[in-house]
Amino acid sequence: MKKFLAGGALTAVVLGGMVAMAPAASAHIPNASADCSGLYVDFKSYRGGTDIEVVIDGEIVESAVLPGSPRDWAHFVKHYEFDDDTVAHTWSVSVDAHDDDKYDYSNEGTVDACAEPPAKEVVSPATPEVVAGCAVTIDDVVLPENTESLTYSKNEAGVVAALVSDQYEWIEDLGAWLPQEDGTVLFPAELLLVEEECEEAPAPEPSPSEPTEAAPSDEPSEPVAEEEPPVLAATGATVGGAAAFALLLVGGGVALVIARRRMAKN
Incomplete structure (x- = not known):
């Protein structure tokens, strides 16, 4: 009986160890x-x-x-x-x-990829209109209208066209458009701007209220005649002569009065 119990206990320990x-x-x-x-x-x-x-x-x-x-x-x-x-x-x-x-x-x-990617839509950028004039700049260039596949912008180098997503790709022959490293294309400014000579503005005419200076002349100027004393009407005598004559008469009258007074005293 003890041997049986001992054997059973050993079996339980082994099974327990296996479970653990x-x-x-x-x-x-x-x-x-x-x-x-x-x-x-x-x-x-x-x-x-x-x-x-x-x-x-x-x-x-x-x-x-x-x-x-x-x-x-x-x-x-x-x-x-x-x-x-x-x-x-x-x-x-x-x-x-x-x-x-x-x-x-x-x-x-x-x-590896498990499906073929969808075909991309090929697009072509619109060519901007050339601008001609005096002192034209890139600011004078009008951008083409944006579309569902393209957007346009401009900088000093020219007009830039960009794809809106990778569902689109550029047409193989881009013409004057130049591919850029970032995937955009550039239309150079030198092909868009035509410089023309600027007309000189006419000199402003003087205002009527402002006196105009006489232009200097190379011809000798005529001598200015000395002014003659004014001549009395009807007699032809000058004003200076008439005044002297009047003084002479006055002096004579005074001398006559003095002479008569002296004779009366004598």
């Missing part, structure tokens, strides 16, 4: 795969606190820490859809297990 070891034996099961639909990750039976990072097309789309303590078991299962199946995609995943570095995991891969 079961989670550890099936722990740390990583899985990552990708196809046209996207990236699928499945990390089972990792300890709490484990770090997980998922990168698609060079961008980190997931950086997570499994919940719980290092004594807890946790799972991480998720699917990441690719946003465009007409182009190829790269992916990578990494797991940093905190209980032992030997359980760390990393994987990466590439998925």
Whole structure:
């Protein structure tokens, strides 16, 4: 009987040990795969606190820490859809297990394009009108109207046309338009601006209220005649002569009066 009990106890211990070891034996099961639909990750039976990072097309789309303590078991299962199946995609995943570095995991891969991209619409920019005149600048150029596929702007170099999205592409023969590094095209300013000679403005005429100066003349000027004394009407005598004669008469009259007074006294 004692032998039976002892054997039963030993069997229970062994079975209990096997049950206790079961989670550890099936722990740390990583899985990552990708196809046209996207990236699928499945990390089972990792300890709490484990770090997980998922990168698609060079961008980190997931950086997570499994919940719980290092004594807890946790799972991480998720699917990441690719946003465009007409182009190829790269992916990578990494797991940093905190209980032992030997359980760390990393994987990466590439998925080729699964569908043909839609055909792009070919567009041609409108040619701006040439501007001619005196001292014309790029500001005088009128831009073509924007469309659902093109927008126009201008700078000192000329007129710039830009595609509104990658659904459009430039016509193969752009004529005078020059392709730029940023995907726009430029119509040079020197082909749009025609400089003409500027007419000189006429000299303003003098105002009637302002006196005009006589232009200098090379001819000798005539001598100015001396003014003659005024002549009395009817007699032809000058005014100066008449005055002298009047003084003479007055002087004579006075002398006569004085002479008579002297004769009367005698």
